[in-house]
Amino acid sequence: MVEVFAVASGKGGTGKTTSTVALGMALAERYDVTVVDADTGMANLLFHAGLSEVETTLHDVLADSAPVADATYDRFGMTVVPCGTSLEGFREADPSRLREVVATLAADTDVILLDSPPALDSRAAVLPVVIADRAVVVLQPTIPAISDGLKVQEYATSYDTDVAGLLFNKVREDGIERVAEKTERYFEGPTLGAVPESERAREARRAGRPLLAHAPDCEAAAAYRRAADALSVRDGASDDVADRFRSAVIPEPP
Template sequence: MTGHVFTVAGGKGGVGKTTTAVNVGVVLEDAGYDVVVVDADLGMANLAAMVDVEYDSSLHEVLAERAAVSDTLTEAPGGLTVVPGEQSLEAFADADPAKLRKVIKTLSNAYDVVLIDTGAGLSHEATVPLGLADSVLLVTTPDTVAVGDANKTAGLAERVDGDVVGSILTRATGPDDVELVAGDLGADLLAIVPEDSEATTDEPLVLNSPDSPAAEAYRRLGEILEDVLIGEPARSIDEQDTVWFPEDDEEDEADEEADDEGSGGVFGVFGR
């Protein structure tokens, strides 16, 4: 039996795809799954820098037939394994995205979970991972351009037989953001990751800032994806028994409590 391949995608850059892949990876690793994260953002690879690891060989070298997949496997925080990419233009030019299929097949035979971190846009190298996935996860911020690009990515995934199981909203600042995105996104909302100024910038958040609302959101997302791993449908956010935001008539009281506790406004409900 091969491992489950999740592709973490979104049409716009900077929405939190790599952050999502890393934190979900650590959560699933902690739950007992053997997890590898692949930096398939061939043009703007940043996974190695984000988790602060040094590596001997890169995915780009494998795609250029200068290294084996086993040469790239690099230990990262939280027991995670990562396959880093390079940032040079030369490496990008030499890498053949079509060879990614063989790489992912090799990894899925060795790991329980393969998380593919993708690049932005609708290029060939961003499209290939969509067709390789058992499940596609869309990532967007509340920005209308990011939401529109996420929907375009979903449409592209459908064209290559990718299965979009849901979306993740990052950098949310309140209920209005959720309502806006939920109405415009074509995929069920699985997680809300709040804008979290108190969290460390060091990744993974679930290790370096474990009590932050953002880290709690990623832990909840990991639980949902565990259902997917055992063949259950992904639970959308409104099907959970979690109170993500206070009701309107409770909001003022919640804000006061949050101010007293220094927990950051309405997102103080996270982590309770």
């Protein structure tokens, strides 16, 4: 009874991790949600969730030195699986084991959000998108960002991962209007929402707290809640839900 979303972007700096946590918190009002930091090389979810002091992370699980349960933490109404930030941990981790991690988590949750690497430049970076049922593409409302987002869509659809929708972030006043037509023309999924550029989001990152916990009444937080409402969660169940993720094919490099 689980659906897995890859929250992805074609480049860094779009606010993808902020968006992943915000969508997770909003969805957690209706579902059992698990958020996984699948960016094993440049992880930062643990800082957003106030987990910088944890001992066991996804790196340890991917290195086969700890069970998944030891790297799960209850934070802000969600289950959070952070990834470590050390170079040694990255070297020891086997990214292909992410399939087994997702399979294990899928047995005990409704929604999994994979905070995916921003650049599709390796097999490990593409794998979260391949594993997922659908992808949420996070974009800034600029032509270059849309071009990068199209690369995410191309990889997703080539591996039978649907696009659940687009989430525009860091939107300045009237900034989305000039790209809306191109977006509708080239992307398959609907526009879930447009989150305004927000000083409160920057404050939340500095405080090590999710935006919806730090400033729940701000305009950006409200936009994330509307986006979560627009994100339809389907029943992704199969006869053996775990096998569905264990069998995901590891893609060739782009």
